[in-house]
Amino acid sequence: MSADPAAESLTQYLARRLVAEKGFVPGHVAEAAELAAAVDHVLTLDNGTGFVMLALIDHDRRDGAASRNFTLTQPDLVRIGAACLRYAPTFNGAKLPVGIQLWHINAPASPERRERLAALHRSPGLEKVSVAGFILDPSATDPSQRVWTTLPWYKSSHPGARWLRSMLSSPRLSAEELARSLGVAAGDPSVHRPALTWSIIAALTVIYGVELVARPAGASGFSPDITTLISLGGLARDLVTEGGEWWRTLTAACLHGSPLHLLMNGVALFMAGVVLEHLLGRAWLAALFVVGALGGSLMGLAINPGHLVSVGASGAIMGLLAAALVSAMRLPEGPARSSVQGMMARVLIPSLLPLASASGARIDYAAHFGGALAGALAGFALWKTWDVGSPTPRGRRVALGITLAGMLGLAWGVYGVAQTRGVATALAPQDEIARLATGEAPPAALDALVRRWPRDPRVRFVRAAARINADNPAGAEEDLRAALAEDRVLRTGFRDRRLEIEVRTLLAQVLAQRGQDAEARAVVAPVCHEGPGGRAPTGLSMLGYCERP
Template identity: 35%
Template sequence: MSLDPALSGRDAPPDDGPFAAYLAGQLTAQKGFSPGVVVPELEAVRDACDYLLIRADGLQFSALCIVDCEADATRTFGLSMEQTRAAIDACRGYAGRMGFSRMPVHLHVIEVRDRAVDADTRQRLSAYKRRTLFSKSTVNAWALDTGHAGVWSNAPAPMRWGLGRWFKGLLSRPRQAASADADGRRLPAVKPGWPWLSFVIAALLVAVYGLQIVFAVAPGGRILGFDTQTLFALGGLNPAAVFDNGEWYRLATAVVLHGGLLHLLFNLIALLLAGFSAERLMGSAWFAATFALGGAAGAALSLYLGPPRMVAVGASGAIMALLAAGLICSFRLVDNAERLQIQMRLMFMLIPSLIPGATHHDIGGATDYAAHFGGALAGAAIGVLLRGLWRRHAATPPGQPLAALVAGAALLVLAGSAIAVADNYPRYAEVVQYIPAEAIPNQWSDISAAQARDLVAAYPDDPRGHYTLGRRLLIDGRYVEAERAFRDALAAYRAHADDFLDAFEPEMRVFIALSLALQGQAVEARREAAPLCAQFDNGDIHQALAATDLCKPADQL
């Protein structure tokens, strides 16, 4: 379906005169409507209006029927609801598609009067409404009271708040010449140019992913995805490591890591989509600062809400900030098809990413919605700030040098964090093999000393192997060797304490004390047991110490 752009002199709004004419002129100038588009399907509507305005850009289709009731108090919109709905239903072919869905078409009936809207008028106009919530053709009614600057509508609340406030402003303020940018705060289009910084950030993320492949901990080194140990060793966000070990650098490094190839590709698509809109709106400096601040906010909220043992990675929080900030800054544009397309693209990525279950792009783990929300909140705050500070007629928001300074500081923090990752990598990347559960004996008498030594040789980093050997040697009466085995078990435990229960260490120290006592080294045994005597005054450890009199003072023996 195509539209005839021929002009009709009857529909061209004059610069002054009745408020209906003034309204038509302002809608034409500021909202992108045209008084001269011929729509055959709306001829009956045109005959019932003083001004029929059309906005059709290949994507959206909206019609405004303005009826001037100021001069004639008895005049009303003359078509029935059924005739009006049939007319707008016939126009659905003029709307474009967004993805697989055709955009809805809208018809607004606006009666302009110089008196208050009475109950009869509200009841009559209330009939002009959409069939259902999901109808693809909608009809709404408005009544504008020029005498009291009043606005009534049966439109949905968001539309009453947006378009209704705009109508209220026209009714309340002195008339001004029709202009697409009456207050100098609208941009006709996004700044031309290539979003070079978006591609630089994308290249950085790809390069880091390459380093993940190179430094993956065996056997987790795969192109499609990485194991938890690899992500942790390379700086993944982990609450226990941050709070217990003071490894705050993980808030920066986790933002540039990704759990798998699909995770990376999804974020690259979202990043470049944001770049073609947000970077050209905000400027490269604010784009970089928003990426950094959004990444930090997402990591902070994830750190606060996440379980202690989680390992979170990804630039999603930073990208959510770009999408949210870009969406808010897009309202700086003149209300036209380009603005709508930008907003639809940004919302297409932003909204599903904030709904649990709507996205499944992580490899081997759950989506970190805390990071998504943290980044989106930070981006929304930045967008609101920039919209408030944006100077008239300026192509980009103010404070570009400050934003560049923030981005530069973030880059230095990332570089310092990368150094910290390199320092800790050898320790965290160590591959440790532990004894399978089925290989651990139920009874110490079920295994010989030789078999226990084979277990230690096969799994030297597992403290349980050394512990098993010590228990077997105690049974065999080889107390010196048993003491050495228990000390080896204690050393192995301290090297890998995160993988075992805290009770393992005091139990090893009890057996060291027992081994010393059985060797006849009473003084050394009591010295070893002394901290445990003070720490455990009941339970199994206390009973073991009491049975051997290791907690009794020497003068009571």
């Protein structure tokens, strides 16, 4: 085919544009030789959604030869298409269809030609072979009549109505002009291996090791408990919105609830990271991880129940997958783009479906959706602002700024976690507390328990109850006030506030016996509305200290 647009027929020019812009390949497979002999040009496309063959008939041949008379019938085309099914891609083990499109170019859409194409048209059916017809008539006075097809949905088909009409109405492009319009190949030339992707996976693995070390005494297995996850930065609405711990929107993305949780996220992160690290560069990969993590956390805060504790890099990873899916539009149409988008979609779409997991663990679909939405919006912005003359998207400084902000947020989170002073490790084993909470434990055993676990409010509460029974109200008051002083342990390890209510109730009783009603009233005030319907808890309502004096 000539690259000089003035010397080309419309068919030759169309073929050149389809090859350069839409991923088609000139030529045919051996099984389509009969089809190729009946037309002027054959183009093929394997875009991950099917195997397509365009059969072009030139009605304005520059060599002066007469237009071809297409004689193949629908059964002939079905037979040819069925022989080509071996080249069609598969999805979930099933072969995708073969499509044959017959294009009459530079020909009027006469009733006879329309009737012949309509007779050839068919849906894939059991044979998985579809046949469609096109007529391109650039001389039609009505622009809407320049493209006629048997496909009722051709506006969204490949290559699409808008592209065809633009190609027919716009000045022809030379090979050099076409190359300039397509721009340089996308991808950061400095990225030869996914070093940042592996670094993130390694960091998440190390952090999971920290989770196991930070578990309460006596913990077994290879998964952290809820208290550990909360103390290390798990996302909980009350701690964020009421406690002001907004750093949890980032720290939660670094934690995982089980080895399987970490493994599955690591695989998905690798799939998205390998693509994005090369396509967008490392700066944008890191920035999109932050954007996805924040999007997932904020959506979780907005939708999830207030008591739910959420952890995992899923929101960030969904953001990466969605960003890769959308920003891959910068790649030229064809197998490369389809491969990337197909791979991302196969992971992303099932992750957004609210189905129960096989293990029974709860999946935070709000975080998945929020991360995917944030990533898709960011990917769309990158794609639309991408200069075709640059291999990577614009805004590297913006990406570095987002990454820096994320790192500062994580540093704030590390400081916030440090302030908890190891809440999980401050808690005594439940069985050890239960053994001594019978009311018959000797004082020496209770004293030893307090010395070992001085920050555990439950331990203090058990000894306070024993001291009251031993007629030692002063000692009981000391223990109960020490329990309330561990505010972070109470808020983080006992978020339902039932333990705090019991401690304050018992302390109010001790004070009431001394006639210190005003102080007793002040002690119970913080929990006076923590009962059902915002009323006073049952034990406190019996004391009467939550009522107005």
